[in-house]
Amino acid sequence: MPHPNDPKLKSFIPVDPASDFPIQNLPYGVFSTRDGLAPRVGVAIGDYVLDLWQLAQDCRIDVVEQGVFAAPSLNAFMALGPTVWTRTRARISELLRHDHPELRDNETLRKRTLVPMADVALHLPIAVSGYTDFYSSKEHATNVGVMFRGKDNALQPNWLHMPIGYNGRASTVVVSGTKVRRPRGQLKPPTAEVPSFGPCKRLDFELEMGVVIGQASAIGEMLTEKQAEEMIFGFVILNDWSARDIQQWEYVPLGPFQAKAFATSISPWIVTREALEPFRVQGPAQEPQPLEYLRQTRPNNYDMQLDVALRAGVMNEAANICRTNFKYMYWSSVQQLVHHASSGCAMNVGDLLGSGTISGPEEDQRGSLLEISWNGTEPVELPGGVKRTFLEDGDSLVMRGWCQGDGYRVGFGEVEGTITPAG
Known part of the structure; x- marks a missing residue:
């Protein structure tokens, strides 16, 4: 029997070469x-x-x-x-x-x-058992660090030694097409003496991939690279919506909380790890060398093209604002899972791991408005004279991703969300 990844396979169902769902995919x-x-x-x-x-x-x-x-x-x-x-x-x-x-x-x-x-x-394709979001793009972490701490102190001392992450909210993971209500929270601009409570004013997206865990691990046990890989069922596109102004006030000393808890959107189709096998690539060189438990013996990144399109409420069509690639991630999905379990944390069937914002080395490869608009100082120019620094009510965002084969593509469809007023 031919291997399901054989590029020569054809289905009796006609499939356009530009379709995300050829017989080599089967999400x-x-x-x-x-x-x-x-x-x-x-x-x-x-x-x-x-x-x-x-x-x-x-x-x-x-x-x-x-x-x-x-x-x-x-x-x-x-x-x-x-x-x-x-x-x-x-x-x-x-x-x-x-x-x-x-x-x-x-x-x-x-x-x-x-x-x-x-x-x-x-x-929603899975019952989400738990949700963890990582911070694993060196380009994204560097951009954010430069904005808030300066070029000489962009990366925190621990960043190059382990995948940084936090536990998010499984209860607000939603499927593509679900409208996202603008969150409310405590806000304290630098000019204000005391905080106030109200709708977020700096609403953002984060372009990520989500890892779907298909096998459990026991509490108290660590994982090898091979065990972690075999626990990964597949991947989805993930938009970790972010309220930047709420986050800026709340994140010290324990990190993101309400700024990330209101919604996380994922694509409805889970592309299996097996379908992505032909697109494995080596990730960026890791210096210094990670500790032994995080070292990799094989390529665990993927050559996966990703793009983001924004349709402002007054626009008829969406305009592309980001095009990047999953291969740029400094810490791989396997390393994230190995590290997650390294303390003895039990993993469950249906756990979801967000990769963290995926940015690349070029300006048009930045995976969030925080970076694209450089914290609101460089507005994004859209067709029709529309400008954006952060998302406004009525704006719709669409993320797409695919791996390009010879005459076919293995894709994810899309994850879309439209912003509605806080009310």
């Missing part, structure tokens, strides 16, 4: 339709969703428990482990191949299992 999500059935698990292929619950009902997919695909999240399927993930992906690939007649020539089964993407509603 998982949770969807519902107008048929009255509860949300269930599917896989994206071209402009369709393949209903895995229907396939399991017809005994076309062999999993330990058929009910895992009838669930409103992927957690039960992920808990079955990497061997089942690999076997299931290979079987789905086989069923969709252009030269395999089992589904291709069964019109009744095709009608039951292939649902047009335009006819589905997409839901």
Whole structure:
């Protein structure tokens, strides 16, 4: 049987070369339709969703428990482990191949299992057990450090020795398309003597990737590089919305709190680690060499293109404001997970790790408005004479990401969010 990542594979379903969802991808999500059935698990292929619950009902997919695909999240399927993930992906690939007649020539089964993407509603793909956000782009950390501490003190002394992170709020992780209400909080501009309470005035986005943990680890146990890699089920695009003015007042001495707790948006499709395998690359050189438990023996970064488009409320179309690449991350997702568990912290199925803002070395590769507008001092010029330093009510932000193969792309779709007034 051909490997599911074989670039020569073709599906019997026509897929545009520019589509995010060729047969080499097969990302998982949770969807519902107008048929009255509860949300269930599917896989994206071209402009369709393949209903895995229907396939399991017809005994076309062999999993330990058929009910895992009838669930409103992927957690039960992920808990079955990497061997089942690999076997299931290979079987789905086989069923969709252009030269395999089992589904291709069964019109009744095709009608039951292939649902047009335009006819589905997409839901949060996982029940988020816990959410941790990291700070792992050297370019982003340096830019922010220069703004607030000066060029000579941009990186804190610990930054080059370990992935810096904080525990966020799993309860406010939302799926793409969910509107984001402007948060309220304590504000204290430098000119004010005392704080006040009110709507955030410096609302920002952060372009990140989210790592979906598919296997648990025991409390008190550390992870090796190999164990951490095998626990990663896949990746989503993640927008960690940030209230910069609330954060500026609250973050000393314990770091982000309410400024990050109001919403984190993720894309509805989880692209599996296996689908991204052909796009592995070496990350930036790490100097000084990390401590032994954080050292890597293989490339753990990915050549993944990312872009951000902003549509101000008065604009008809979104304008691109950032184009960068996941390969620039100083600390890899595997290192983040190894470090997370290094104290003995137990990891759970459904945990979500945010990569931290992804910025690159060039000005057009900055992954937040804080950097793009340089803390509000250099407004972003948009079509029609519109300017932005931070997000205003009615603004809509769209993030996209993909890995480019030879004649196909492995993509994530998009994560979109529109800002509504604080009320």
